[in-house]
Amino acid sequence: MNDPSPTGRAEEGPTIWVASDHAGLAMKRDIAAWLAQAGWRVIDLGPDEPASVDYPDYANRLAEALKDKEEAFGVLVCGTGIGISMAANRHRHVRAALCHNATDARLARQHNDANVIALGARTLGPEIALDCVSAFLDAEFEGGRHAARVAKMS
Ligand code: RB5
Numbered sequence: 001m002n003d004p005s006p007t008g009r010a011e012e013g014p015t016i017w018v019a020s021d022h023a024g025l026a027m028k029r030d031i032a033a034w035l036a037q038a039g040w041r042v043i044d045l046g047p048d049e050p051a052s053v054d055y056p057d058y059a060n061r062l063a064e065a066l067k068d069k070e071e072a073f074g075v076l077v078c079g080t081g082i083g084i085s086m087a088a089n090r091h092r093h094v095r096a097a098l099c100h101n102a103t104d105a106r107l108a109r110q111h112n113d114a115n116v117i118a119l120g121a122r123t124l125g126p127e128i129a130l131d132c133v134s135a136f137l138d139a140e141f142e143g144g145r146h147a148a149r150v151a152k153m154s
Contacts, residue, residue, distance in 0.1 A: 016137075017074040019045040019062045020121075021055040021084065024077030027121035027129055031075055034130055059087035063094050066115060074116040075133060085118035092154050100124065102135035109139035113150045 016035055020028035025047060032042045045061040047053050055078045062074045074096075078084035081098045088096040096116035097108030100123070108114035117136045119129050141150075 019058040020077040023079035055084040056087035063091035079122040081118040081120035105132040105136040113141040
């Protein structure tokens, strides 16, 4: 597992957890660096080498990290974002949204109270991926009519 503060930045910022598989490793690193620059304390749950790994193992790590935490967010990256989001969503407390653009990401927070954003390194360019993460973290759950729907999922 990687150092909890890979960038060496101050630890007082809000914490966010990131994980990937081998296909998502490079994009995860870019996102982690961007998040750290934006003031987040980034905890990278791995992998930290390009050797082939199984995405459920890393989705499970991230789910474990978010367990029993309120307002805690995670970023998952695999080749398409599909497998790793499926695996993460096996956990009742995880609402992982596979996003392809900033609108997906914003609405995933506003309407679905997503706590994890999943991205595909093989299907998204790096700028779009960062736009997604930025929109996701800038948006807030709107509650209201959405709250009952979200509650029905858990
Ligand atoms: C790994 O080759 C690939 O299958 C994985 O990253 C992901 O795309 C699965 O959904």
